[in-house]
Amino acid sequence: MVLARAGFADILVANEIVERLDLDLIAAAARLAALTVVVDHPIQVARISSTASSSGVRIGVLIDVDPGLGRTGVAFDSPEVVELARAIARCDSLVFRGIQAYEGHVVLQRDPEVRRVMSWQVARLIEAAISNLQRAGFDCELISGGGTGTIQPAISAGVLTEIQAGSYVLMDTTYADIGLELEQAVFGVATVISRRSASSAAINAGTKSMNTDKGMPRVLTAGARLVGMGDEHGRLALDRTANLDVGDRVLLVPSHLDPTVNLHDVLLVESHGDLAVWRIDGRRMYMEEEV
Numbered sequence: 001m002v003l004a005r006a007g008f009a010d011i012l013v014a015n016e017i018v019e020r021l022d023l024d025l026i027a028a029a030a031r032l033a034a035l036t037v038v039v040d041h042p043i044q045v046a047r048i049s050s051t052a053s054s055s056g057v058r059i060g061v062l063i064d065v066d067p068g069l070g071r072t073g074v075a076f077d078s079p080e081v082v083e084l085a086r087a088i089a090r091c092d093s094l095v096f097r098g099i100q101a102y103e104g105h106v107v108l109q110r111d112p113e114v115r116r117v118m119s120w121q122v123a124r125l126i127e128a129a130i131s132n133l134q135r136a137g138f139d140c141e142l143i144s145g146g147g148t149g150t151i152q153p154a155i156s157a158g159v160l161t162e163i164q165a166g167s168y169v170l171m172d173t174t175y176a177d178i179g180l181e182l183e184q185a186v187f188g189v190a191t192v193i194s195r196r197s198a199s200s201a202a203i204n205a206g207t208k209s210m211n212t213d214k215g216m217p218r219v220l221t222a223g224a225r226l227v228g229m230g231d232e233h234g235r236l237a238l239d240r241t242a243n244l245d246v247g248d249r250v251l252l253v254p255s256h257l258d259p260t261v262n263l264h265d266v267l268l269v270e271s272h273g274d275l276a277v278w279r280i281d282g283r284r285m286y287m288e289e290e291v
């Protein structure tokens with residue numbers, strides 16, 4: 001809904017939608033933009049179709065095919081792929097558009113050759129699903145997948161029409177550590193609030209500020225590293241080269257971008273010496289939304 005109101009004309013919600021509030025939101029967004037969702041079960045098709053019909057909108061649909069991630073999606077060679085396409089086609093309020101196949105198990109592989117080979121393998125699975133659909137009379141205008149870690153190999157594999165890359169815009173240490181040639185653009189600013197000894201310090205940033213599911217944020221201060229985070233505090237280990245005192249600020253690079261940004265209401269954006277405040281529009285959306 002946030003993107004639709006901002007004027008984006010073609011939006012993919014790359015997830016299964018079944019909750020009533022979510023269904024109402026996508027129907028409202030479909031009044032403003034061409035909206036597409038993904039399905040892997042007939043119940044989703046029925047609920048989306050019912051909501052779209054009662055709202056007087058049409059919604060595009062992709063079939064979620066599992067290329068090996070093991071999270072959502074039907075098997076690429078399952079008869080369910082064609083059965084879902086037929087179920088979508090029977091609904092006047094839905095438009096079959098193609099396939100989603102997100103290769104989340106590939107995007108963080110550290111070896112670039114492994115990423116290339118696995119992305120090529122995923123592309124071949126997608127081709128098999130497309131062939132089954134074509135034999136049943138269904139053409140795929142949209143084939144969506146890939147991710148930040150597989151932008152180039154997914155393009156080279158030659159099947160996708162759309163890459164689901166997001167983290168590349170701001171980056172984090174997890175993607176940086178696999179050697180992507182993309183610039184880090186987001187940082188957390190924390191202040192040293194305690195200096196108990198020559199080898200330790202505490203900062204005023206904890207897990208309420210930075211997500212740690214993929215490891216500790218990286219400290220961009222020579223001789224300092226984060227060794228622990230509580231709700232409100234970060235604990236630094238310092239060596240002899242660290243030059244930090246109470247009141248000094250440090251820059252932190254998040255290990256996992258998406259859930260870190262989601263902890264904040266705004267981003268402070270610096271450009272050529274100017275500082276702007278950008279609201280993170282998706283935050284608290286359900287509290288503010290009227291559907």
